[in-house]
Amino acid sequence: MKRNAFAMRLRPGCETEYKKRHDAIWPELKAELRKAGVSDYSIYLDSKTSTLFAVQRLADDAADGELPQKEIVRKWWHMMKDLMDTNPDESPVSDALEEMFHMD
Numbered sequence: 001m002k003r004n005a006f007a008m009r010l011r012p013g014c015e016t017e018y019k020k021r022h023d024a025i026w027p028e029l030k031a032e033l034r035k036a037g038v039s040d041y042s043i044y045l046d047s048k049t050s051t052l053f054a055v056q057r058l059a060d061d062a063a064d065g066e067l068p069q070k071e072i073v074r075k076w077w078h079m080m081k082d083l084m085d086t087n088p089d090e091s092p093v094s095d096a097l098e099e100m101f102h103m104d
Contacts, residue, residue: 004057004064008093014083014084038058040056041057068089
């Protein structure tokens with residue numbers, strides 16, 4: 001199991017809607033994430049900067065690199081694009097974060 005963390009940017013004023021949509025995340029999307037080896041996935045908000053901080057665990061044989069091609073993932077991105085900074089393919093703009101400290 002390995003940990004993965006990344007940051008994304010939420011548009012100011014979209015905090016409530018972002019939380020609402022994630023509180024109702026589609027079961028089929030969760031299933032696709034699990035199938036790809038993603039678990040223990042959390043997203044935190046720094047409300048001062050509108051930065052979203054995501055951390056997840058990936059199975060050693062995770063297929064998370066295949067998620068962008070999955071229809072359900074692309075549908076989710078399309079629904080979320082009005083709340084976040086996105087790339088031309090509607091995926092969230094995200095920046096990998098380097099782990100600086102970890103304690104079990």
